[in-house]
Amino acid sequence: MRGLLGLVGSLLLAIPLAVAAPPNVYKTKQRIDAPRGWVKHSTPPPDQPISLRIALPQQNFHALEKHLFEVSDPDHNRYGQHLSKEEVEALVAPHKDSLDAVDEWLSGFGFEEKDLIRSPAKDWITITVPVSTAEKLLDTTYHVWKHTSGDMLVRTTSYSLPSNLHTHIELVQPTTMFGRVKPEKSTIFGLDEVTDVLHTASEALPLALGSGIIVDPSCNSTITVSCLLQLYNAVGYVPSNDPRNSIGITGYLEQFANIQDLQTFYAEQRPDALNSTFTFHSVAGGINSQNLSEAGAEANLDVQFAFGISHPIPATFYSTAGRPSQFTPDTRTPTNTNEPYTDWLDFILKQENPPLTISTSYGDDEQTVPEDFAKRICAGLAQLGARGVSVIFSSGDYGVGDGNSDPATQECFTNDGRNITRFIPTFPASCPFVTSVGGTVNIQEVAVSRFFSGGGFSDYFKRPVYQEQAVCKYLKSLPKGTYKGLFNAEGRGFPDVAAQSDRYRIWYRGRPVHIGGTSASSPAFAGLVALLNDARFKAKKSSLGFLNPLLYSRGVSGFNDITVGNNHGCGTTGFNASQGWDPVTGLGTPNFGKLKGIVT
Structure with missing residues (x-):
């Protein structure tokens, strides 16, 4: 299995990536202080693969929430009338403008549709890239951080996006996520x-x-x-x-x-x-x-x-x-x-x-x-x-x-x-x-x-x-x-x-x-x-x-x-x-x- 993943990683690293600058000025999307217990340890290898998850706004989540409370309220006439998978996906799907804007941004870095993994509702996009490419995409610098427990992860304490994308992308992770599920x-x-x-x-x-x-x-x-x-x-x-x-x-x-x-x-x-x-x-x-x-x-x-x-x-x-x-x-x-x-x-x-x-x-x-x-x-x-x-x-x-x-x-x-x-x-x-x-x-x-x-x-x-x-x-x-x-x-x-x-x-x-x-x-x-x-x-x-x-x-x-x-x-x-x-x-x-x- 490790060999297979290594081969997949090698293929992904071989994707030709353009170095053209994004069309819009970058602005900080998120900045945090490093949580207690975490210290910078080292610099990750530039070719270290990392899987970035990009969240697009769920344009009608407010409508989904309304449906959820109606079908869950025993005093409502819709109680128990749950939604189908397709109905839910339609409510959380991003607006076409968001899809187009994010696709254009990624294509500017050489990504094609085959490089993207989309969720069924298309509200998440996952791409696997070298750390060096992630740093260019997000105008940031990643470090290896070490916890007092000995755990290590690759993170940054801030990242940026082109200003025109701030309304089309809610978040990108892993960037500032320092959680330790237990x-x-x-x-x-x-x-x-x-x-x-x-x-x-x-x-x-x-x-x-x-x-x-x-x-x-x-x-x-x-x-x-x-x-x-x-x-x-x-x-x-x-x-x-x-x-x-x-x-x-x-x-x-x-x-x-x-x-x-x-x-x-x-x-x-x-x-x-x-x-x-x-x-x-x-x-x-x-x-x-x-x-x-x-x-x-x-x-x-x-x-x-x-x-x-x-x-x-x-x-x-x-x-x-x-x-x-x-x-x-x-x-x-x-x-x-x-x-x-x-x-x-x-x-x-x-x-x-x-x-x-x-x-x-x-x-x-x-x-x-x-x-x-x-x-x-x-x-x-x-x-x-x-x-x-x-x-x-x-x-x-x-x-x-x-x-x-x-x-x-x-x-x-x-x-x-x-x-x-x-x-x-x-x-x-x-x-x-x-x-x-x-x-x-x-x-x-x-x-x-x-x-x-x-x-x-x-x-x-x-x-x-x-x-x-x-x-x-x-x-x-x-x-x-x-x-x-x-x-x-x-x-x-x-x-x-x-x-x-x-x-x-x-x-x-x-x-x-x-x-x-x-x-x-x-x-x-x-x-x-x-x-x-x-x-x-x-x-x-x-x-x-x-x-x-x-x-x-x-x-x-x-x-x-x-x-x-x-x-x-x-x-x-x-x-x-x-x-x-x-x-x-x-x-x-x-x-x-x-x-x-x-x-x-």
């Missing part, structure tokens, strides 16, 4: 403490939670599929394998979902699913190694619980190759140095029938993702929602920023050159077009405390209408001046909901372990959403699609309010869980039985 988070606890034998029942009296919900007390120490079905009132619901329904899990950073471990998990916790599996899709060359020693804790957690809860609903696992920080000086193959989300979005938006429920347990500090780029990623996720897909993200495990309540050692500083203390939201959890899932623990449930449920307020996205009432009520309950200047009180609040996120028993590399994080709560919640879609199909209704307008209106009564706990971080105790929505556990944890009644 799981949210796969922390394995007590590897040596987990017994090979699963005790599925306790001699203690069952825990009665009201409304007929009975939970075995063993669930206080180990979370299983059975525990989640008990706790969230889904015991006895029998889903079908209706081919119209589907659930998907995304995998990044070489996290492989092992089928042998999945079968052992099924044998132990979901015997009726034994010998069933998932469909695998490779994205941008991603693989799913079945070498047991390469099984990923994150990937195993995601597929075992999402698919264990939702069986026999058709299931898919996506493995996306690459990571943002992957530059190596001795490599001459094209480097994917964007957020991997873009590659996955490219792939999934091309599909005629993407999974109707998709869970992602990865995220990044919002401030490390340039605002214009974050908004384009979020707009791509909105396209999925308009097509009837429920997009679910974990909210993170670092509370309001770094999970640290000690002011002397907190690490929450802005990236705008001021280096002032500020809460750090998580992206894409902060995108208003996704459902963000926080974490709880114990029976009765409280906000998780071994790590801290990510939550707070976006600095990029304003508060959406659907959560205006709930969030304003919470903000009014805060004592005046609380955390003044540390968060954006006008921003999109997250998480939206929560679920158990600690002591999950999974099988990992042939042995049982406990694992925790909101990367557990997200696939668990997704599994329940897939069950709700099953119930809707049985009732001859459409998929749920974008969930939030439903959740914050009719759906509120379908959640167990969590009122105990907080999410430490940035030298503070963070926000408190409280009555109603809060930026720790959102609206609370799901009651499947009640939600089923609401959506059918």
Whole structure:
């Protein structure tokens, strides 16, 4: 594979490129300060290939957003009337003037149509060029930057475009993107403490939670599929394998979902699913190694619980190759140095029938993702929602920023050159077009405390209408001046909901372990959403699609309010869980039985 990529890279480098100057004067498009932790390391080889993604304005995105909220509002007469792939693409397609202007600019550098990769809606153009050519295109200078972790990437802190193109190009990346996508988070606890034998029942009296919900007390120490079905009132619901329904899990950073471990998990916790599996899709060359020693804790957690809860609903696992920080000086193959989300979005938006429920347990500090780029990623996720897909993200495990309540050692500083203390939201959890899932623990449930449920307020996205009432009520309950200047009180609040996120028993590399994080709560919640879609199909209704307008209106009564706990971080105790929505556990944890009644 490396040889093939090298050959492709060589061919691309052989493209004759004109050196004629662009017809318009260049003006700065974006300039940033290098984020904390990154320093200039060296100069990249001039022939180092880099894949540039050029975003053209989506001229009718405002119309798409209007459609999205209408088809997602349970009180609207269009509820559930999702758009087709072609209808969505027509709404985000750029204006012909933008296409013509950008094509003319690229042709001035010798590019032909065969050199361009266009998205189905033509709102993205990708070209692979040597760094030296990228520098001419963007009137900039790239450097190799090194992070304190040892990661390296090729970036610049500013770039320019001809003045006539500023209205025709929203952004070009990778340029100023210094993000470091990470799981949210796969922390394995007590590897040596987990017994090979699963005790599925306790001699203690069952825990009665009201409304007929009975939970075995063993669930206080180990979370299983059975525990989640008990706790969230889904015991006895029998889903079908209706081919119209589907659930998907995304995998990044070489996290492989092992089928042998999945079968052992099924044998132990979901015997009726034994010998069933998932469909695998490779994205941008991603693989799913079945070498047991390469099984990923994150990937195993995601597929075992999402698919264990939702069986026999058709299931898919996506493995996306690459990571943002992957530059190596001795490599001459094209480097994917964007957020991997873009590659996955490219792939999934091309599909005629993407999974109707998709869970992602990865995220990044919002401030490390340039605002214009974050908004384009979020707009791509909105396209999925308009097509009837429920997009679910974990909210993170670092509370309001770094999970640290000690002011002397907190690490929450802005990236705008001021280096002032500020809460750090998580992206894409902060995108208003996704459902963000926080974490709880114990029976009765409280906000998780071994790590801290990510939550707070976006600095990029304003508060959406659907959560205006709930969030304003919470903000009014805060004592005046609380955390003044540390968060954006006008921003999109997250998480939206929560679920158990600690002591999950999974099988990992042939042995049982406990694992925790909101990367557990997200696939668990997704599994329940897939069950709700099953119930809707049985009732001859459409998929749920974008969930939030439903959740914050009719759906509120379908959640167990969590009122105990907080999410430490940035030298503070963070926000408190409280009555109603809060930026720790959102609206609370799901009651499947009640939600089923609401959506059918």
